[in-house]
Amino acid sequence: MEGGEELSEAPESDSGLREPCKVEESFRLHIVTWNVATAEPPDDVSSLLHLNSPKGADLYVIGLQEVNTGPLRIVFDSVFDDPWSHCLMTSLAPRQYIKVASIRMQGLLLLVFSKLKHVPFIRDIRATYTRTGIFRYWGNKGGLSVRMSFYGHTLCFLNCHLAAHMQYALERVDEFEYIMDTQTFDCKKTPKVIDHRLVFWFGDLNFRIQDHGIHFVRSCISSQNYNLLWSKDQLNVMKDKEELLQQFEEGPLEFQPTYKFDLNSDTYDSRVYKSWFGFNSKKRKPAWTDRILWRLRPKDASQDAQEEKRVDADIGKVKQMEEDEEYPLKIRQDLYTSNMEYSISDHKPVIGVFTLELRKMYETPLVQLQPEGDWSADIDAMVVYSPLQPFKASTWDWIGLYKVGFTSVLDYITYTWVKDDEVAFNEELIQVYIGKEEIPVRGGDCVLCYFSSHLNCIIGMSEPFKVHGSKVAIEEGLMPEKLSEFDRAEQARCFWRPNVAQLFFLFTTFNAALKMLEPHLFAFLPV
Incomplete structure (x- = not known):
């Protein structure tokens, strides 16, 4: 074992479980971008x-721009969930979604939620960011990305806020190309955004409608003749000139421009602006600044590629082409629109709903786990797990106990290190110990999840099971309300015992906040 990692082998009897699915299935993806x-x-x-739609999404991807970045808010959000994450998690958790990935850079926020049943099949999650603000040092503009493997197909989501x-x-084009060139992931097959099978690019891209005057633009919007504006949309204009942009597709802009509105209104910008020399009545021209595009990796059927395949000059490229043929991935956009109901911002949110048709590369989780015997806070407990497929195990892997309806990977009741608390091992079953003091006194419906530090995701999940209330606590005469208080205190204690991933996240986020506050520190720190 090197670096705390070893290969967990699956038992031979389970080898048949690794056969790929031969049937294409459909998955629904819901993307939102909103400044x-x-x-x-x-x-x-x-x-x-x-x-309230009869067709629920399998994945939600939410890209926000200009989230509140006040100094106190940044420090607070580095410890607790920011208000937007909390709002979305509490809305989706009762419908059996959990947050599987998130990343924030100042006002940019990217969140990915998944239906619970897909979670063990979303693997190798990575996130990164690129600053394009002042001298490419400031993070008020730039891009955030999350990449993952979804049933074996590599997806990447890129949320950008470009120059205004x-x-x-x-x-804006230069910033986008800079983001695409510089963002890298610790993944051999897909080190760059462009390497992924399917890329979604969205955000406040800030492209405007050029040449036409404000009165003509507003007239076209009022009459819903949006097509008269498409040729002067800067993103469409730049697509004719830039090869990279030509690789991305976008649905027709059949909704009204989403910027700029008066706050708490559906009226386009009507404010009177102040300039250095008095009042300037110039208003912002409406524009489709908020966009959602996608790129499906093309099949390389060129003559050069066929020659390359014959001489086997690039084995990786050949394998990629063969994989694309064996496991097809198709995308269809079902909806591309704005939502006019929300008026808290000068932008309206843009929504894209997609159907992904794909053939799964695997159908079984990497790990199968379950509780052993009855669980309560009166006795120590055991978790039994078995690897169904080979994977790189680590001393940093852990098993978490969650209440049914948990909101994210870090929303556990308690956890145990897999290697430290391992009490029995054979080729097929491994037992892990959890002390009774870690189990909630009141009990409830729970699930167990195995978290892989190498893949940065949950790779196995138990069926829901019942944790019984503590008989000892009842016999000692604790009243229900006191029992409830005791249980809340216990959960709070468990929450404030963070694992290494949490500590690293808190440290890096707090360090970033300090860098942002550095110019202002002397205003309130003693000399």
Whole structure:
């Protein structure tokens, strides 16, 4: 074993479970991009997420821009969930979704939620960011990305906030190309964004409608003749010139431009602006600044590629082509629209709903686990797990105990290190110990999850099971309300015992916050 890692082998009897699925299945993806202009989340996000739709999403991807970045808010959000994450998690958790990935850079926030049944098949999650603000040092502009393997197919989601103002179209393209060039992942097959099978690019891209005057633009919007504006949309104009942009597809802009609105209104910008020399009545021209595009990796059927395949000059490329043929992936956009119901920002949210048709590369989780015997806070407990497929195990792997309806990977009641608390081992079954003091006194419906530090995801999940209430606590005469208080205190204690991943996240986030606050530190620190 090197670096605390070893290969966990699956038993031979389970080798048949690794056979790939031969049938294509459909999955629904719901993407939202919204510049929230530092506003707090609305009370109800049902319309934003289409929660009342008969067809529920399998994945939700939410990209926000201009989330509140006040100094106190940044420090607070580095320890607790920010208001937007909390709002979305509490809305989706009762419907059996959990947050599988998130990343934030100042006002940019990217969140990925999955239906619970898909979680063990979302693997190798990585996230990164790129600053394109002042001298490419400041993170008020830039891009966040999350990549993952979804049933073996590599997906990447890129949320961008690019340079503002009409005259900076070329700068926006340069920033996008810079983000695509510099963002890298610790993945051999897909080190760059462009290497992924399917890429979604969205955000406040800030492209404007050029040449046309404000009155013509507003007239076209009023009459819903949006097509008269498409040819002067800067993103469409730049697509004709830039090869990288031509690789991305976008649905027709058959909804009204999403910027710029008066706050708490559906009226386009009507404010009177102040300039250095008095009042300037110039208003912002409406524009489709908020966009969702995608790129499906093309099949390389060129003559050069066929020659390359014959001479086997690039084995990796050949394997990729063969994999694409054996495991097809198709995408269809079902909806591309804005949501006019929300008026807390000067932007309206944009929603894209997609259907992914794919053939699964695997159908079984890497790990199967279950509780052994009855569980309560009166006795020590055992977890039994078995690897169903080979994977790189680590001393940093852990098994978490969660209440049914948990919101994210870190929303555990307690956890145990797999290697430290291992008490029995054979080729097929491994037992892990959990002390009774870690089990909730009141009990409840729970699940167990195996978290792989190498893949940065949950790779196995038990069926829900019952944790019984503590008989000892009842015999000692604890009243229900006191029992409830005791249980809350115990859960709080468990929450504040963070694992290494949490500590690292808190350290890096707090360090980033300090860097942002550095110019202002002397204003309130003693000399």
